[in-house]
Amino acid sequence: MFKPVNLAVQRLTDLFCICLYNRSCRHHCCCWHIPCIAFYICTSRAHQKSPHLTFTENGLTVKDRDFYNWENIEGFAFSIEEVGRDNAGSIYKNYITLSLKDGTSAKIPVSNLDRKADEILYLLNEHKWESDDAEMHSKQ
Secondary structure (H helix, E strand, C coil): CCCHHHHHHHHHHHHHHHHHHHHHHHCCCCCCHHHHHHHHHHHHHHHCCCCCEEECCCEEEECCCEEEEHHHEEEEEEEEEEEEEECCEEEEEEEEEEEECCCCEEEEECCCCCCCHHHHHHHHHHHHHHHHHHHHHHHC
């Protein structure tokens, strides 16, 4: 399901490409066809990507490949880490680290997500709390 902003951007992109296509056909100039089609394909693919983080009642899925069951997550923390340097100075990335009950951890980059780290931590807290609460009720 598309977010409203992504859907609006997609519709504007469609309209932009149609306008360029029609304009180039009227003037018998095909120079706009290839850039227009390439722009449309790139923006369409960007909106079809699967979510980076998926919260379910059973656990957290990262990039449709790594699944962490709520029962196995002991805690989580936010960190900002230096990942490199360039001419302008240090380059930092934001991470959320899951502490797992088996003693390992999973570091999830969140710098490029459309949610702020505190929102993601809030969602993690809510889902983890609901899972822990459901687990306590099932044991009673």
